[in-house]
Amino acid sequence: MSTLKKVLAQKIAEHRPRTTRLVKEFGDVVLGEATIGQAIGGARGIKSLVTDISYLDPMEGIRFRGMTIPETFAALPKVPGKSEPYVEGFWYLLMTGDVPTMEQTLEVVEDWKSRSQIPAYVIDVLRALPRDSHPMAMFSSAILAMQRDSVFSSNYAAGKFNKMTCWEDMYEDATNLMAKLAPIGAYIYRMKYKADIHIDADPTLDMGGNFAHMMGQDAPYDDVARMYFILHSDHESGNVSAHATHLVASALSDAYYAYSAGINGLAGPLHGLANEEVLRWTQNFMQQLGGELPTKEQLKEALWATLKSGQVIPGYGHAVLRKTDPRYTSQREFCLRTEGLKDYPLFKLVSMIFETAPDILLEHGKAKNPWPNVDAQSGVIQWYYGVTQYEFYTVLFGIGRAIGCLPNITWDRALGYAIERPKSVTTAMLEAAAGIK
Numbered sequence: 329m330s331t332l333k334k335v336l337a338q339k340i341a342e343h344r345p346r347t348t349r350l351v352k353e354f355g356d357v358v359l360g361e362a363t364i365g366q367a368i369g370g371a372r373g374i375k376s377l378v379t380d381i382s383y384l385d386p387m388e389g390i391r392f393r394g395m396t397i398p399e400t401f402a403a404l405p406k407v408p409g410k411s412e413p414y415v416e417g418f419w420y421l422l423m424t425g426d427v428p429t430m431e432q433t434l435e436v437v438e439d440w441k442s443r444s445q446i447p448a449y450v451i452d453v454l455r456a457l458p459r460d461s462h463p464m465a466m467f468s469s470a471i472l473a474m475q476r477d478s479v480f481s482s483n484y485a486a487g488k489f490n491k492m493t494c495w496e497d498m499y500e501d502a503t504n505l506m507a508k509l510a511p512i513g514a515y516i517y518r519m520k521y522k523a524d525i526h527i528d529a530d531p532t533l534d535m536g537g538n539f540a541h542m543m544g545q546d547a548p549y550d551d552v553a554r555m556y557f558i559l560h561s562d563h564e565s566g567n568v569s570a571h572a573t574h575l576v577a578s579a580l581s582d583a584y585y586a587y588s589a590g591i592n593g594l595a596g597p598l599h600g601l602a603n604e605e606v607l608r609w610t611q612n613f614m615q616q617l618g619g620e621l622p623t624k625e626q627l628k629e630a631l632w633a634t635l636k637s638g639q640v641i642p643g644y645g646h647a648v649l650r651k652t653d654p655r656y657t658s659q660r661e662f663c664l665r666t667e668g669l670k671d672y673p674l675f676k677l678v679s680m681i682f683e684t685a686p687d688i689l690l691e692h693g694k695a696k697n698p699w700p701n702v703d704a705q706s707g708v709i710q711w712y713y714g715v716t717q718y719e720f721y722t723v724l725f726g727i728g729r730a731i732g733c734l735p736n737i738t739w740d741r742a743l744g745y746a747i748e749r750p751k752s753v754t755t756a757m758l759e760a761a762a763g764i765k
């Protein structure tokens with residue numbers, strides 16, 4: 329058994345009594361009450377999910393296993409000669425709550441390599457889809473197609489389900505799936521946008537390095553990929569992609585069914601697709617100006633025109649955060665310290681939007697959070713490094729998001745979280761509760 333799996337087994341054994349005690353002895357303790365606004369308004373703020381993998385504070389932003397983004401990046405083992413940490417080490421951290429040593433990290437690197445081969449039938453599925461299918465539809469189809477290889481489902485069908493040990497099958501599925509996501513993403517990219525000419529994996533590289541290699545991207549894109557995947561990994565389990573994954577897995581569906589569902593949620597423009605929308609918006613706007621940067625007045629007009637036409641300003645606002653997303657700040661800092669990128673016109677435009685949009689959103693008076701989220705900045709970096717096909721950006725997000733969602737559902741299984749089933753009420757019931765006659 330790998331070190332990671334052994335440590336995970338021990339952590340699960342230690343954690344289980346806490347969950348059991350809470351349910352048995354304190355199950356009736358009230359956490360908060362739902363309002364009519366929350367029932368109609370997307371269950372915003374209702375505390376009814378549990379995860380220890382990450383926590384999102386409205387003012388501070390994300391903490392991964394208790395650590396802020398800068399603390400996380402500083403703590404994790406770095407790829408020799410590179411500036412960003414191993415994605416594999418981050419996976420170990422999210423799974424176990426422990427910062428791995430270099431040795432433990434390299435064990436995961438090798439484990440992922442041994443599981444990373446894309447099955448031939450997945451290539452067939454991808455090639456059978458119309459070439460103009462959205463890359464997220466392709467990505468989701470590829471994940472779903474691999475369900476036939478689920479260890480959990482085949483053991484379940486063979487009558488081998490055991491509530492105490494079934495997390496191990498989920499762990500195997502989660503790791504098998506995680507190891508294949510980056511190669512699948514790169515395959516979709518090259519098939520759709522690079523004349524269908526593919527690059528074989530380089531067995532000497534880590535996940536981030538290999539992804540850059542298979543995409544056909546030179547350094548420092550490998551570090552960009554590592555940073556991007558880590559930053560997009562998780563944001564508590566309440567966001568649409570993580571919640572959809574958790575919800576589907578709660579029916580004892582396997583990791584493939586569950587994460588395909590998560591990817592489908594991520595493909596919505598109010599969620600992960602916002603990074604594509606940001607680029608579409610900024611590119612269209614710059615095109616209208618003949619490639620020039622706008623004046624502040626022109627920018628204000630364009631932002632107001634978007635709002636007045638009933639659309640949202642993509643990359644701004646958040647369901648939980650009430651300040652600038654630290655993931656935005658991290659990427660902005662990356663741009664500011666990268667020669668060439670800091671003076672790049674698209675980055676300048678994104679910075680101008682950062683200076684302008686919050687005031688406009690405040691004046692508009694609707695958005696509870698006028699500040700940028702992760703998606704406002706991520707596309708610029710991709711564009712700068714030559715990945716200009718912005719409809720692909722959410723696939724990058726989806727590779728990263730799995731690093732959070734898959735450990736989450738492994739722990740869901742380990743702690744025996746129940747099938748999810750919130751209660752519905754009728755509109756008449758709400759009217760009665762409100763005292764409306």
Ligand code: HAX
Nearest residue numbers: 598599600602640641642643644645646647694695696701
């Ligand atoms: N532009 C214009 N209006 C906005 C807005 C924005 N960026 N953000 C919120 N609003 C509006 C909402 O549409 C809502 O209007 P209605 O009352 O007419 O329905 C009102 O302000 C209140 O919304 P809220 O409570 O502030 O925000 P929600 O929790 O309902 O929604 C969203 C959060 C992220 C979906 C929202 O801010 C939004 O649509 N932003 C733009 C799209 C985007 O950037 N999405 C990515 C978010 C981060 C993420 O998940 N990445 O994957």
